[in-house]
Amino acid sequence: MSDTLIPATIVTGFLGSGKTTLLKRVLTEAHGQKIAVIENEFGEENIDNDILVADTEEQIIQLSNGCVCCTIREDLRSTLSTLAAKKRKSELDFDRVVIETTGLADPGPVAQTFFMDDEVAESFLLDSILTLVDAKHANEQLDTRQEARRQVGFADQIFISKSELVEPAALDALMHRLKHMNPRAPQQRVHFGEVDLASVFDLRGFNLNAKLEIDPDFLKPEETHAHGHKHHDHTHCDHDHGHCDHDHGHEHGHNHEHGEHCQHPHHHHHDDDVKSFVFRSDKAFNPAKLEDFLGAIVQVYGPKMLRYKGVLYMKGTDKKVIFQGVHQLMGSDLGPKWLPSEKKQSKMVFIGIDLPKEILLSGLEGCLA
Numbered sequence: 082m083s084d085t086l087i088p089a090t091i092v093t094g095f096l097g098s099g100k101t102t103l104l105k106r107v108l109t110e111a112h113g114q115k116i117a118v119i120e121n122e123f124g125e126e127n128i129d130n131d132i133l134v135a136d137t138e139e140q141i142i143q144l145s146n147g148c149v150c151c152t153i154r155e156d157l158r159s160t161l162s163t164l165a166a167k168k169r170k171s172e173l174d175f176d177r178v179v180i181e182t183t184g185l186a187d188p189g190p191v192a193q194t195f196f197m198d199d200e201v202a203e204s205f206l207l208d209s210i211l212t213l214v215d216a217k218h219a220n221e222q223l224d225t226r227q228e229a230r231r232q233v234g235f236a237d238q239i240f241i242s243k244s245e246l247v248e249p250a251a252l253d254a255l256m257h258r259l260k261h262m263n264p265r266a267p268q269q270r271v272h273f274g275e276v277d278l279a280s281v282f283d284l285r286g287f288n289l290n291a292k293l294e295i296d297p298d299f300l301k302p303e304e305t306h307a308h309g310h311k312h313h314d315h316t317h318c319d320h321d322h323g324h325c326d327h328d329h330g331h332e333h334g335h336n337h338e339h340g341e342h343c344q345h346p347h348h349h350h351h352d353d354d355v356k357s358f359v360f361r362s363d364k365a366f367n368p369a370k371l372e373d374f375l376g377a378i379v380q381v382y383g384p385k386m387l388r389y390k391g392v393l394y395m396k397g398t399d400k401k402v403i404f405q406g407v408h409q410l411m412g413s414d415l416g417p418k419w420l421p422s423e424k425k426q427s428k429m430v431f432i433g434i435d436l437p438k439e440i441l442l443s444g445l446e447g448c449l450a
């Protein structure tokens with residue numbers, strides 16, 4: 082079924098991080114693929130709901146906007162359904178959609194459009210969220226802008242631009258910082274948007290899959306780079322989670338690792354409000370308890386839960402249970418059977434804003450059979 086869905090990719094990243102550069106590059110390289118681009122430029126005047134199709138090989142769609150958080154969803158929704166309708170009627174021909182968000186946007190509402198709206202969900206499949214991070218300016222942006230932190234939290238894949246402008250040690254420290262914010266997203270350097278298409282499209286970052294690769298070292302205590310401060314501390318609560326109360330959301334996929342770095346003596350401590358943690362257990366979950374617990378948790382913390390995902394060992398089935406969510410929206414599915422050679426265990430990762438890690442971890446413990 083999903084073969085008939087049009088894949089969509091969201092490209093996000095703070096102002097000047099290289100989104101357009103990457104996209105241009107991809108558009109020129111994507112031979113054989115017709116890509117519809119939806120540009121969501123902040124502050125742009127042109128309010129034409131009706132799509133403006135440029136006269137090039139790719140169709141470029143300019144989407145107007147206002148407050149991104151509040152209005153884009155409607156604009157995007159109608160743009161996407163118009164696109165799908167035109168494709169159905171063979172008035173427009175394209176294979177996939179790329180949405181470039183403004184650098185100031187929270188990608189949450191954009192991604193949620195793909196789940197919340199039936200018409201959109203019937204035609205499109207959110208493939209992944211790609212986040213560009215400017216190596217030169219990221220630290221400051223992450224320190225001062227919550228949108229920048231959220232963009233990292235939502236990423237399925239992180240591309241680091243301008244890495245040639247910084248020292249290797251600084252790049253390393255940045256990668257480390259990003260990884261603590263989002264351990265699931267692989268990080269890759271890009272030089273002026275030069276990337277292999279395979280690392281941009283069909284990542285299936287949002288699909289349920291039975292893999293959840295997280296660096297085992299990620300869980301290790303942080304002595305190696307501590308100077309007294311802890312990295313994950315959840316003691317502060319004053320960062321709010323959101324201007325508009327719509328939420329933002331999604332989930333996804335894979336994570337790989339970068340074997341390269343492990344100890345960062347030069348590491349510096351950021352008290353990022355976007356943080357992640359992992360739950361692991363070799364004991365099976367009691368499905369009813371888990372459902373109740375998670376249901377309650379998302380009621381309370383949903384707005385702060387950017388993305389969460391897990392491969393679960395569940396009592397009563399010999400299959401893996403794959404679960405994931407985006408803010409309040411949560412879903413699960415049966416995956417493949419556990420192999421006899423495989424160790425049955427649950428792994429879950431939570432990425433969010435000031436999430437109450439201890440409450441979540443002990444609550445999950447309480448759901449074990």
Ligand SMILES: Nc1nc2c(ncn2[C@@H]2O[C@H](COP(=O)(O)OP(=O)(O)OP(=O)(O)O)[C@@H](O)[C@H]2O)c(=O)[nH]1
Nearest residue numbers: 095096097098099100101102184242243271272273
């Ligand atoms: N040195 C260096 N500059 C880069 C790299 N990638 C992009 N740039 C430059 O960074 C500037 C911003 O790039 P854009 O692609 O316009 O960034 P953007 O994210 O689309 O910017 P906004 O639309 O303002 O959010 C441009 O001058 C690019 O040429 C890189 O890898 N290295």
